[in-house]
Amino acid sequence: MTKTVYQLTMKNKIVFIVGPTSSGKTDLAVLICKKFNGEIISADSRQVYRGLDIGTGKEGICKNDKCQISNAKLRIDFIKCRARWISGVPQYLIDIVEPGGEMYNLKNFIDDANLCIRDIQNREKLPVVIGGTGLYVSALTEGYQLSKHKQERGEWAKKKESNFDNLILAVDVPREELYRRIDERLEKRINQGLIAEVSNLIDRGVSTDWLQKIGLEYRFVSQRLMGTIKTDGELFDKLRFAIHGYARRQLTWLRHKISRVEWVMSSDEAVIKTHNFLRKGTGPGRHS
Numbered sequence: 001m002t003k004t005v006y007q008l009t010m011k012n013k014i015v016f017i018v019g020p021t022s023s024g025k026t027d028l029a030v031l032i033c034k035k036f037n038g039e040i041i042s043a044d045s046r047q048v049y050r051g052l053d054i055g056t057g058k059e060g061i062c063k064n065d066k067c068q069i070s071n072a073k074l075r076i077d078f079i080k081c082r083a084r085w086i087s088g089v090p091q092y093l094i095d096i097v098e099p100g101g102e103m104y105n106l107k108n109f110i111d112d113a114n115l116c117i118r119d120i121q122n123r124e125k126l127p128v129v130i131g132g133t134g135l136y137v138s139a140l141t142e143g144y145q146l147s148k149h150k151q152e153r154g155e156w157a158k159k160k161e162s163n164f165d166n167l168i169l170a171v172d173v174p175r176e177e178l179y180r181r182i183d184e185r186l187e188k189r190i191n192q193g194l195i196a197e198v199s200n201l202i203d204r205g206v207s208t209d210w211l212q213k214i215g216l217e218y219r220f221v222s223q224r225l226m227g228t229i230k231t232d233g234e235l236f237d238k239l240r241f242a243i244h245g246y247a248r249r250q251l252t253w254l255r256h257k258i259s260r261v262e263w264v265m266s267s268d269e270a271v272i273k274t275h276n277f278l279r280k281g282t283g284p285g286r287h288s
Helices: 002-010 025-036 075-082 106-122 134-141 175-194 194-203 208-214 216-226 234-258 267-278
Strands: 013-018 038-042 084-086 089-092 126-131 165-171 261-264
Touching: 002 134, 013 134, 013 267, 025 038, 025 126, 025 165, 025 267, 075 089, 075 165, 084 216, 106 126, 106 134, 106 175, 126 134, 126 175, 134 165, 134 234, 175 194, 175 234, 194 208, 208 216, 216 234, 216 261, 261 267
Parallel strands: 013 126, 013 165, 038 089, 038 126, 165 261
Antiparallel strands: 084 089
16 A cells, blocks of 8 residues: 555545544544545534634644634635644644634535535545534535525435545444443543633623533533532533433434444454545445
C-alpha cells in the first residue's frame, strides 16, 4: 500500500464513521485519516457553536481562534480557519456559529459539508465524516435536497442518489459498556467545569431558552442553574439517563434510517474495510 495508490482511487469517495455517543468515533476517524490521507468533517449539530466545548465533547485545538467570518473572502476559508486539529488532522464544521442566535439548520449543514467535501477532494485527500446527528449523516449519504422554503428537520423536498461513493462504518460497542462510558464521560465533564461553562454562556447573554433547545447537557445544566433541578446529584442522574436514551435513539436511526451500514468491532477491522473500499471502483452512492 502506498500513498499514490490511495490518491488514485479516492475520487468521489467518502468514509463515514458513525455510532452512538461515547462509542469512540473520533479516535477511529483520526486513525483512518492518518492511514489514508484524510481530513475530518464533523456531522454534529451542536459542535458548530463556539463556546459549547465541554458539553459537546470537542477535541483538539483551534490554531486560529481569532478568525472571524468577516475576515474570510469565502465561506470555505472561514470554515478551514476555524478547524480544530487532532494529532495533526484537521476537523471542520466546528466553532463556526456564535451561540444564542439563529439555530444552525439542516440546509446550513448540507451547504457547508458539500463545500468541505469538494475542497478536500480537490486536494486529493479523503473526506472522513464523523457524527452522531443521524439526520445530518442521512442528508449526505442519501443525497437530500431541500427546497428554498423548507430548511428544518423533517422538511426535505426530495431524495436522490448520492453523488458520492460511500463507506459507512459504525462502531459497535456492547450496550452495558456504552452506558459505562457515557457515565464515566459525564462525570469527567462535570469535573472539568460543565456547569461553569453553561453559567458563562448565560453571563455572556445566551438565553436559557436557547440553551434548552440545544438539549442534553445544556438543557439540564440550565435547569440546575435556574433551580428547577435542586442538587448536583439529581443533575447527574437525570442527565445520565437522558444521554442513555439519546444513545438508544442514535442506534435506532442507524439501524432503520441509514442503509448499507457496516458495523465494526475494532480499528483493525475498520482499516481493512477502508482499504478494500478505496481499491474498488463502484458507482455513486454505493459500494459492494
